[in-house]
Amino acid sequence: MKDLLNIFNKQYYLTDGGMETTLVYHQGIELNHFAAFELLNTDDGRKILLDYYQTYVDIAAKRGIDFILETPTWRAHSDWAPVLGYSTAQLSEINQHSVYFLRQFIEQQSYPSDRFLISGCLGPRGDGYIPGTMMSTTAAKEYHRAQIQDFAYADVDVVTAMTINYSQEASGIVMAAQQFGVPVVISFTVETNGILPSGEKLSEAIQRVDVQTDGYAQHYMINCAHPSHFAPVLEQAEGDWINRIQGIRANASCKSHEELDNSETLDTGNIYELAEGYLKLRELLPNLKVIGGCCGTDHSHLNQISEVLFTEPSSITN
Secondary structure, eight states: OOOGGGTTOSSOEEOOOOHHHIIIIITOOOOGGGOGGGGGGSHHHHHHHHHHHHHHHHHHHHHTOEEEEEOSOTTOSGGGHHHHTOOHHHHHHHHHHHHHHHHHHHHTOSSOGGGEEEEEEEOOSSOSSOOOSOOOHHHHHHHHHHHHHHHHHTTOSEEEEEEEOSHHHHHHHHHHHHHTTOOEEEEEOOOTTSBOTTSOBHHHHHHHHHHHHTTOSSEEEEESSOHHHHHHHHHTOOSGGGGGEEEEEEOSOOSOHHHHHTOSSOOOOOHHHHHHHHHHHHHHOTTOOEEEEOTTOOHHHHHHHHHHHOOOGGGSOO
């Protein structure tokens, strides 16, 4: 386990893009309810995942930047088990195996192993875009506890909760991670107005979680929204909360969540405008260090973003 105080101690980290959208729309792979973890069950599926990760690792290695490997487990928690036909025990095994799988991947790399972090990815209990029935902090802690425990048993480096859309669930996740001594990152999603689907302001959500959990989260991120949706909020930010945002995994598309839900084709956006958006975000976020993508992004987006953000490897401080 990495030191809790220094888990993100490098200047920059790259991570992947929109895994599920890439697999479904670019490679024509059918994923049940966007459950990419099912690919771990077969040799062909594992090869698909390895090739997917390798493309992004090559971009990071070219720039001399550390890389965060996210497990394909966004859907691997208990409410989805019966929907996908898995028992609790099978789901637990998958979560742990996903970490071992990525550790083996690292061992096969020519890029040094100390340039990687393995992140156990978990998603919201419900829909990533709609809060639905919101849990209390205590209920959220209990719900997410099992998956975080699985990651802890596998000695994951960090747990990252993606597309979280209200503060109570975020606080519960952080408390569960704290119970097992696992570093944790919370990534909120926002609507086109920069406000969480729950109606909370981004500043309010971050401050609430930090107060409830004694600031245990390593940092916060924003994902599943286009930079144009939340840059205005960051431009008007007052207070120290903005320093807690250290990662961005933006959507390629400027469309709203509702529009994306109702779209039958993948909107890959404007790759150059997206990269310029990241450049602007780096100016607005003094502690920005984790760079990745979300819906609609693939390796070409991350390559262009890296081209804009990062110079030659020798200029990257590690």
